[in-house]
Structure formats: structure tokens, C-alpha cells
Amino acid sequence: MKKKNLFLFMLLLLSSYYDMDAQDVSPVKIPFETALNTTKELVLSQIAADVKIVPLETTENCLLSKVKAGAIQMIGHDIYIPCDMGLLQFSDDGKFVCSVSRKGQGPGEYANIRYVAVDRVQKQIHLLTNGKVLVFSSEGKSLREARFPMVWQLELLGQDTYVSYVYNGNGKKREKIVLSNMKGEQINTFPQYDQFTVPSGMTFYNTDPYDRYLYQFAGNTCLKEFYNDTVFTVKKDKLIPRYILDMGKYRLPDKYRFEVLDGNWERFNEVSAPYWRPNMVETTRSVFVPYSPWKFEDRIKGRKLVVYDKKGKSSYNVKGGYIKNDMNSRLPFYPNIQTTDDVVINLWEATDILELTKKDPALLEHKALQNLKEDDNPVLIIVTMKK
Numbered sequence: 001m002k003k004k005n006l007f008l009f010m011l012l013l014l015s016s017y018y019d020m021d022a023q024d025v026s027p028v029k030i031p032f033e034t035a036l037n038t039t040k041e042l043v044l045s046q047i048a049a050d051v052k053i054v055p056l057e058t059t060e061n062c063l064l065s066k067v068k069a070g071a072i073q074m075i076g077h078d079i080y081i082p083c084d085m086g087l088l089q090f091s092d093d094g095k096f097v098c099s100v101s102r103k104g105q106g107p108g109e110y111a112n113i114r115y116v117a118v119d120r121v122q123k124q125i126h127l128l129t130n131g132k133v134l135v136f137s138s139e140g141k142s143l144r145e146a147r148f149p150m151v152w153q154l155e156l157l158g159q160d161t162y163v164s165y166v167y168n169g170n171g172k173k174r175e176k177i178v179l180s181n182m183k184g185e186q187i188n189t190f191p192q193y194d195q196f197t198v199p200s201g202m203t204f205y206n207t208d209p210y211d212r213y214l215y216q217f218a219g220n221t222c223l224k225e226f227y228n229d230t231v232f233t234v235k236k237d238k239l240i241p242r243y244i245l246d247m248g249k250y251r252l253p254d255k256y257r258f259e260v261l262d263g264n265w266e267r268f269n270e271v272s273a274p275y276w277r278p279n280m281v282e283t284t285r286s287v288f289v290p291y292s293p294w295k296f297e298d299r300i301k302g303r304k305l306v307v308y309d310k311k312g313k314s315s316y317n318v319k320g321g322y323i324k325n326d327m328n329s330r331l332p333f334y335p336n337i338q339t340t341d342d343v344v345i346n347l348w349e350a351t352d353i354l355e356l357t358k359k360d361p362a363l364l365e366h367k368a369l370q371n372l373k374e375d376d377n378p379v380l381i382i383v384t385m386k387k
Contacts, residue, residue, distance in 0.1 A: 027230065027241035030287060030308045032278065033248025035315035042307060042318045043326045044333055047286065050384040051327045053368045054094045056081075056377035062088050062096040064377045069347050070212040071116045071153075074339040075123055075138045079380070082113040087127060089140060092382060100125060100140040108142030110134055115153040117162075120340070126162075128154050133162070133184065146184040155214035157221045161187070163234050165213040165223065169203040169259055171196035177223065179236060190239055194227065196254065199262045206258035206268075208299060210279065210290075210336055217282045217341055224280045227257065231280065243280075245289065250276045252294060269295045276304075281338045284387045285310055288344070290336040300352075303334060325381075329366035331356075333381050342385040350376040 044051055056064065066084035073080045077092045080100065087100040101108050110129035117126045123138040131150065135143045151164035157179070164178040177190040198204065206226075214234075215222050222242060223232040229251065231243040252275040254260065258268045272294035281288040289306040292299040305318040322332035331353065337345040351374045357363045364370055369379070 027244050028308075028310075029244045029246055030289065030306075030315055031246050031248075032276075032289065032291075032306055032315070033246060033250055035306045035308075036250075036317050038316040039319050040316045041320075041324060043324045044383065045326050047323070047385055048327060048383045049386045051325070051333075052092065052380075052382040053329050053331065053366055054092060054380040054382055055368050055372065056090055056094045056380065057096040058375075058377040059096060061099070062090075062377065064088065066209075067347065067378070068113060068115075068209055069337055070208075070210045071113070072337050072339065072345060072347070073116050073118045073125070074343060075118050075120050075125070078138060080116060080118070080125060082116050086110075087113060087116065087125070094380075098140050100127070100136055101134070101142060108134060108136075108145065114151075117155050119156055119159055121159060126154070126156065146182065148180070148184040149178065149186070151178060153213050155216060155221050157234060157236065161236065163214055163221050163223075166192065167205060167207075167213075168192050168194055169205050170201070171198050171259065177234065177239070188236060196257070196260055198259055202263065204259045204263040206294075208277075208296070212279075212338065215280075215282070215338055217338075218284075222282070226277060226279075227252070227254075243287065245278060245280070247276070247278065250274075252277070258294075265296075278306075279336060281335050281344055283342050283344065283385045285385060288335040290334065303336075305334065329369070330360060330363045331366070331369070331379075331381060333383060335383070342387060344383050344385060346381040346383075348379045348381065350374055350379065353379060 064083045068082040071082045079090045079092055081088050086103055089097040089100055091097055103110060110127060112129055115128040125136040127134045132145050133148045134145045137143060152167040154162050154164045157163045162180045166173050166175050173192045175189040176192040178186060179188040180186050213225060221234045223234055229245045229247055230241050232239040233242045252272055256271045261268050275294060276291045277294045278289050278291040287308040291304050293302040304321040306315055307318060308315040322334050325331055325333055334346045335344045339345060350372055354374055
């Protein structure tokens with residue numbers, strides 16, 4: 001009897017531990033500013049369990065342009081890439097599979113793609129378009145659709161709730177996060193405390209194709225903004241601080257926001273020059289902070305990277321801005337697309353790879369890159385991280 005009681009006690013103790021509310025744990029501080037004082041070389045073999053170089057098939061039926069890279073998703077071995085042509089499905093060896101439905105006004109069709117979320121348990125794709133969410137099977141079969149408010153991005157919270165992000169482009173939005181059921185019916189909201197004045201009263205957006213405001217990791221749905229230094233875990237009844245990205249002197253002052261400057265690109269590019277625009281990719285071992293200039297034209301060539309080591313609780317700047325590929329090719333890796341918990345993608349345009357070969361011709365020695373042409377579809381580096 002005593003052994004039985006002891007067993008029950010330990011079971012309850014473990015249950016309470018794993019059920020512990022995230023609000024009981026202080027948010028982790030990532031010291032971005034001080035991390036820039038320490039620069040180290042990082043090679044893939046230190047962090048990666050597997051690396052694949054995947055040239056995406058190029059045919060008339062699957063030409064990729066204007067890729068919404070931040071919304072790329074994976075279910076098993078299938079990759080879903082939203083682009084100007086629609087939502088295209090590829091296998092993880094680069095073969096084109098199909099186009100998920102098509103653009104149009106009919107049932108199961110979409111006018112555009114605002115964002116894509118996936119349910120990997122039920123193997124379903126949730127496509128956000130203007131005024132509705134369309135749900136497809138992983139094979140592209142239309143399952144259902146629901147009317148939905150106009151929001152910027154969405155993610156799933158469990159299997160019965162949508163978490164939507166509202167971009168405050170005019171300084172007057174009342175909600176930051178909207179929670180809805182699968183029918184699109186609102187069940188909760190979290191307020192937009194970030195209020196400001198746009199002189200003209202117009203709405204502006206300072207965004208990037210790689211932006212992901214909502215991401216999933218280890219069963220959690222998380223919120224990461226670009227003007228806010230706090231990353232939150234989203235629950236149905238609260239937002240819980242998860243990380244604080246301490247930008248220090250590199251944080252863009254509120255008065256220099258693109259929206260506050262009334263959409264004046266010339267002025268914005270001038271005053272934002274001393275500051276960095278940080279993204280975030282979370283894995284089991286590390287938090288990657290890809291960062292770049294705020295000036296849109298410089299965001300690709302100005303890419304840099306900070307890494308926070310969860311176990312060692314230390315952060316540093318990565319030498320050269322990219323992770324050196326010492327595993328299966330010489331093509332460097334930039335971790336800026338998060339799919340599943342520990343699978344991270346880097347999308348390389350074919351033209352950018354060929355530009356690199358001018359300095360390093362050996363890049364094309366990898367079998368997958370030997371026949372690469374400048375008008376080919378992008379090449380993916382798919383990295384499975386060590387746990």
C-alpha cells in the first residue's frame with residue numbers, strides 16, 4: 001500500500017511539473033547588443049544531425065516567383081511553398097507534386113495567400129486568404145472553408161483554435177491577437193497596447209517575405225514581433241513572456257518607425273541605418289536570431305546572425321553572418337525559415353548561388369548543383385538540428 005501511495009505521489013509530482021504554467025518561469029533574456037562583441041565561426045557539424053541540398057524542380061507548372069518564404073511549411077516529407085503562382089507542393093527531394101487548389105473565386109479557391117499554417121497531427125493545410133480560411137488535406141484535397149476576419153498571419157493553437165496576428169499599420173488597431181474557433185468565430189482577443197499616430201492617417205506596412213510573427217515550437221504557439229523585444233507564448237487566456245530580445249542601442253526607436261514617418265522610405269532608410277531588424281528561429285538547442293538592416297534593399301546582402309545557446313545560456317555573433325557548411329557541400333547556411341521543431345530551411349536563389357561561384361567555383365562540385373542555371377527554381381538547404 002505504501003509503495004502504491006508513493007507511486008501515486010510521484011505521478012502527481014511529475015504531472016504538476018510538466019503542467020507547470022509558463023508564467024511561473026521568468027522569460028529568457030537574449031543579450032543581442034553584447035552578443036555582437038563576441039564573434040565566432042560556426043560550422044554545421046556542430047549543430048546539425050542531417051543536411052540536404054534540394055534543388056526544386058523547374059517546369060512551366062511550378063515556376064516560383066515572389067515566394068512568401070516565412071510561410072513555407074512541411075508535413076512529413078512534403079514541402080508547401082506559397083508564391084505568386086499559388087501554393088505549390090514539392091517533395092523533400094525537390095520533385096514537384098501538385099498545386100494545392102488554385103487562384104479563383106470558386107469553392108476551395110483563393111484570391112491570394114496571406115499565410116499558411118499546418119496541422120501535422122491531422123495532416124492538414126490551413127490557408128489564410130482574404131476573408132476566409134481554406135482547409136486542405138496534405139495531398140491538396142479541399143476539406144472545408146470558413147469566413148474569417150482580415151488579419152495578417154495565423155497559426156494553430158492545438159487543433160481547435162486559430163491564433164491570428166493583427167498588424168498595426170495605422171497605430172489605431174485595438175487587437176494584437178485574435179483567437180477563433182475552426183468556424184472563424186471569435187473566442188478571445190489580446191489588446192494592442194502599441195498605439196501611435198500616423199500624420200496622414202493612412203495605413204503603412206514595413207514587412208518582409210521572411211517575416212513570421214507566429215511560430216510553433218514544442219507544442220507551444222509563440223508570438224514574435226519586430227518592433228517589440230518580448231516574445232510571448234500564446235495561451236487561450238493569456239500571453240506569457242517567453243524571451244526578451246535585448247537589442248540595446250540597436251533597437252529601432254519608436255519615433256523612427258516606417259509607419260510613424262508616414263511611409264517616407266527615403267527618411268526611414270536614413271534614420272534606421274544604425275539599427276538592426278531581428279527575426280527569430282527557435283530549436284531545441286539554440287535560438288537563432290537572423291538580423292539585417294531595416295533598409296529593404298539591403299536585407300539580403302546585409303544578412304547577419306546571432307546565436308543563443310540554450311544550455312550554455314550564452315550568445316555570440318556568427319563570423320561572416322552565415323553558418324559554414326562542412327557536411328555535404330560548400331554552400332553556406334542561413335537559418336531563417338522554421339518549419340517543424342528542429343527542421344530549419346535556407347532558401348537560395350539560383351542567381352545568388354551562381355554569383356557565389358565567381359569567388360568559389362568549387363560550390364558547383366556538389367552533385368545537386370552541377371547543372372544549376374540562373375533561371376532555375378530556388379535551392380533549399382534543409383537542416384535537421386541536433387537535439
